[in-house]
Amino acid sequence: MEICGNNTFLHSDGCCTGREFVYNEPLNYCVGHAALKYRNKPGFRLGVGVLSEPLLTVERLFCERDDRILFDNLSFDVKQGEVVQIEGQNGSGKTTLLRILSGLSRNFEGGIYWKGEPISDVAEDFRLSLLYFGHQPGVKAILTPEENLNWYAAMHPSSIDQSRIYDALEQVGLKGYEDVPCHMLSAGQNRRVSLARLYLSDAQLWILDEPFTAIDKRGVAEKEALIARHAENGGSVILTTHHELNMGDRVRRINLDKLAGTS
């Protein structure tokens, strides 16, 4: 029986698309097929919500590069409040996977679903909810940090105003550098300009590719806290890093080396 208590949700049969769930007072829920089964039984009540629904679902993903299979039959889902760390050695396809998940790369087979809908059908909705931090920081060297963030704000219609931009720059330790062209800043500071987007964004899903590269220890600790806070607020994070994350059991790890079976 697919019932469990204490705010946890179970879908043992893998059915996780339902927006409906039934609950048995006070805190027993069941979802998926079980919800259909129990919806009319006495003692159970039908509720509607998105609690049980994963944000991102990946189904049987297959990707091949230069005649080498990076991953095959890769399935997982990312729920609200989850931090998923993609692990693997260099060249195991971590960046490729993140690029596929963000919708940049279409070089794959399989299904990717955003809140239960195929990603290509809800592209705009998905992009509104996505923050992608890639290998290249997306910072223009001849613009100042402030101009770079202004551009980001222009490309993401939301409530980002000037004071939030100054605030974000202060948070990443670039106060006083607002008007210095980015090519005059160090590599780490350039990464920080890009990471300032984490403070600006209202996006639900963060996809971060090596966000801690070239960042000093204190900066890393701050970003870790920020990621944990984002997850606590119901957001989700998918990231790759070679750094040990100090977030306890909140982090779920997916290892690409074991999946590929080629290494």
Added chain:
Amino acid sequence: MSEMLTKEPVRTGEQSIGGLFLAVLKRDLLLSYRRRSDLVNPLIFFLMVATLFPLGVSPEPDFLAQVAPGVVWVAALLATLLSMDSVFRSDYEDGTLEQTLLSPQPLFVVVLGKITAHWMLTGLPLAVLAPLLGVMLFLPEGGMGGLMLSLLLGTPTLSLVGAIGAALTVGLRKGGVLISLLVLPLYIPVLIFGTSAVQAAVTGLPLDGYIALLGAMLALGIGLAPLAVGAALRISVSG
């Protein structure tokens, strides 16, 4: 937690399409302003061709007046082509292009803004400079109006079509040669109608027909080229 759970992504209406277009335009103009040396490159090329041509072929005014429309137009076309490679290159290299493609804003508008900025910095100065070249090449006075008008209508089409080539080759290490091969055949109709318009103006014939055709090509370009550029950019970044 509950506040985030129920939160659906919202698109606030503050930013209109026009606002986005202006933001893109402003940013690209600012970028070019910070790299002024790249800006004068096509203009210098344009001037050099017009200066060297009489030296290399013949300084005879009658002969020059005859070939002037063609020379100015070919020089403008090649100057535009030379500058095309850089439209998306730096955005691609520093990752800004990825961010642009992943943003929820309509790519059509962003691309159109970028192309407009490119035209304002190449095609527009070329058209403004053209009468000077006309004088240097003994183009009869009657042809000046036709020359400027045809260039004002023709160069945006060159930028639009060239951007498709630039978008397709931006992911390649050495895209420069490939752009020329891809784009040059599509430039030929513009060249033919552009020079014909100038020649008609010189001989005093009506040029409405040529101008209308150049205008039609431009309208078609504005409507369709940004779509092609957007699709090409997605392919280039996906690879």
